Amino acid sequence: MILRALPLLAALALGCTPPSAPPIARAAPSPEPSAVPAAPVAPPPVAVSPTFAPMPSLGPVSERPPSSVVVMLHGYGANGADLRDVAQTLARDLPDTVFLLPDAPEPMPGAPGGRQWFALAGSDDSLRREGVRRAVSGLVPAIDRELSARALPRSRLAFVGFSQGAMLALDLGLHMTPPPAGVVSLSGRLVDDTAPSPSPAPALIVHGTSDARIPVSEAHHALSRLARLHVRTESLILPGVGHTIAPQAMASAGSFLHGLWP
Numbered sequence: 001m002i003l004r005a006l007p008l009l010a011a012l013a014l015g016c017t018p019p020s021a022p023p024i025a026r027a028a029p030s031p032e033p034s035a036v037p038a039a040p041v042a043p044p045p046v047a048v049s050p051t052f053a054p055m056p057s058l059g060p061v062s063e064r065p066p067s068s069v070v071v072m073l074h075g076y077g078a079n080g081a082d083l084r085d086v087a088q089t090l091a092r093d094l095p096d097t098v099f100l101l102p103d104a105p106e107p108m109p110g111a112p113g114g115r116q117w118f119a120l121a122g123s124d125d126s127l128r129r130e131g132v133r134r135a136v137s138g139l140v141p142a143i144d145r146e147l148s149a150r151a152l153p154r155s156r157l158a159f160v161g162f163s164q165g166a167m168l169a170l171d172l173g174l175h176m177t178p179p180p181a182g183v184v185s186l187s188g189r190l191v192d193d194t195a196p197s198p199s200p201a202p203a204l205i206v207h208g209t210s211d212a213r214i215p216v217s218e219a220h221h222a223l224s225r226l227a228r229l230h231v232r233t234e235s236l237i238l239p240g241v242g243h244t245i246a247p248q249a250m251a252s253a254g255s256f257l258h259g260l261w262p
Contacts, residue, residue: 055100055146056080061091066098068156068181068261071143073165077114079103083162086245090160093254094261100146104165105138117164129192132171139168140176153178158201158257160184162245163214167191170222173201174231181260184253187243189214190222193229202232204256206249208241 060066070090072083080101087099108114118131147157157180161169166188173183174193179201186206203226207219216237226233236252 055102055142058084058087058099058101059091059094060096060098062095064096066150066152067096068094068158069098069100069143069147069150069152070094070158070160070257071100071102073102073117073159073161073168074104074115075163075165076116076120077108077111078162079113079115083160086160086162086250089250090254090257093258097257098150100143102139102142104135117168120164125191128167132167132191135168136171136175140172154180156181156261158182158184158260160186160253160257161188162186163188163243170203173203174226174229176201182256184256185219185222186245186249186253187211187214188222189218190225193225196229196231200226200229200231202234202260204234204236204253206236206238206252208238208244208246210240211243213243 055071070087072080072087074080074083080103083101087101091097091099104115104117106116106118108116117135118128143157144154147154154176155178159169159172159180159182161167161184163186166185167190169183170185170188170190171192173180174190174196177197179197179199182202182204184204184206187208188205203222205219205222207214207216209216219235219237223233223235234252234256236249238246238248241248
């Protein structure tokens with residue numbers, strides 16, 4: 001499934017090499033080679049979480065220093081630029097906000113320019129949880145660097161995610177400590193509700209009843225589970241809307257985000 005952002009007059013449809021190791025030091029030649037022990041062999045490199053370059057950004061449209069940060073998390077097979085039009089619409093309600101538009105760390109096979117936060121082929125609940133945890137482990141330090149560069153705390157941070165990106169947004173709102181100010185899930189699902197933060201972020205969940213990719217039952221499941229965890233939630237269920245970002249969703253998201261920082 002490859003999702004691309006469309007103009008907002010219609011519904012918006014979405015879904016280093018490390019530096020070379022220094023040469024290994026070798027013992028100086030000796031007249032008695034047998035007396036010189038072999039140089040130690042360097043251990044194999046340890047796998048690390050994905051890293052992110054400085055993120056493309058939009059705004060603030062006020063041209064003042066930013067007072068808040070919203071991270072836009074795209075869907076499966078899209079990329080950060082696909083949510084630029086969405087960010088421009090939200091900026092009308094948030095003129096002092098900078099919108100970050102990161103690309104997911106993994107290229108999507110067979111889709112030039114398309115990215116994925118984790119592979120979906122053959123995904124079940126366990127694989128989704130593993131994929132979300134891996135993606136979040138690289139994303140959080142990158143976001144903290146962006147906040148630090150702007151001298152802003154996590155209380156001035158929010159996430160907006162669509163589809164696969166919404167899975168990350170809900171997970172970040174539930175598990176980041178300290179938490180962000182809030183999250184918006186557009187056509188997503190709650191992947192892991194175990195071991196939540198002591199103070200999870202409020203969430204807005206938006207979903208269409210005609211979503212054929214992620215059924216609206218996932219929205220009802222997320223709302224039920226978050227309520228049991230005493231997470232403040234708002235919801236917008238859109239009759240007849242499919243797997244897309246509709247204008248009503250943008251209006252609701254803008255109002256929700258604006259309310260985080262009155």
